[in-house]
Amino acid sequence: MIATASARSSGAVRHHGADEIIDYTSELVASAIEPVDVLIHLVGTPPPWTPPVRRGGTIISAAAPVPAPPGVTSTHVVVRYDAAQLTELVRLVDMGEVTVDIAETHTVNGRADVHRRSEAGDVRGKVVIQPR
Ligand SMILES: NC(=O)c1ccc[n+]([C@@H]2O[C@H](COP(=O)([O-])OP(=O)(O)OC[C@H]3O[C@@H](n4cnc5c(N)ncnc54)[C@H](OP(=O)(O)O)[C@@H]3O)[C@@H](O)[C@H]2O)c1
Incomplete structure (x- = not known):
């Protein structure tokens, strides 16, 4: 699992299971990784880059809908107070x-x-x- 985090959160993110961490404050995420199967986007604005997702892959976003590249499914989930x-x-x-x-x-x-x-x-x- 690859996660993004700044330096202050890298320990916590690794503790929660990340194998690899990209510091989004100094690296462009899209060029730091090969295309992935599933991308979970939890940041308030859509990514300013084309999401690095394989054809047939999935994007799940909770904050802002993410435009899907061709052949990729993008789902925006919103909390329901159930x-x-x-x-x-x-x-x-x-x-x-x-x-x-x-x-x-x-x-x-x-x-x-x-x-x-x-x-x-x-x-x-x-x-x-x-x-x-
Ligand atoms: N759809 C829904 O139902 C729903 C429900 C709740 C919240 N939301 C939305 O979800 C978003 C996240 O909420 P949250 O409560 O999880 O916020 P949060 O805990 O404050 O998360 C924001 C943190 O994400 C980290 N981060 C990791 N990768 C990042 C990147 N690439 N760019 C920027 N920050 C990055 C940053 O922490 P570090 O600098 O420490 O790494 C940042 O402070 C908000 O926009 C919120 O409005 C949606």
Whole structure:
């Protein structure tokens, strides 16, 4: 599995199973790898390059739809707030089968500061806001 990450996240990404890491801040992803079977795109804007996917391959995007090159299928998935699926996700987290990269935990009073730092790119991972 090949993943993209900047230096601050390379350890976490490798821990989660990446065999190879491309630092997207210094390398152009499309020219750093051979075409792959499946490309998962989780960044807010479509890639500024032609996705390096083999003919017959698949692109799955969660943030912005990605135009598919000829012979490639591109699917854009959007979260649905389904109680049964959320319950199953909680079960998987409780069992340790799904892990969430929690960077910080705050009370509601700290949320404005966290939003500001997050917008500035200063928060890595997920933030938990405790209701009380
Ligand atoms: N479709 C849906 O239902 C749905 C649901 C939730 C979120 N989203 C969208 O999904 C996107 C990701 O959300 P998220 O919560 O996962 O955000 P996130 O945790 O903040 O992920 C963004 C991080 O991805 C890393 N990254 C890895 N490769 C990158 C690359 N090639 N270019 C830029 N950044 C790269 C960067 O971290 P490092 O610099 O530390 O490497 C960046 O800070 C957002 O645009 C969000 O709006 C969609």
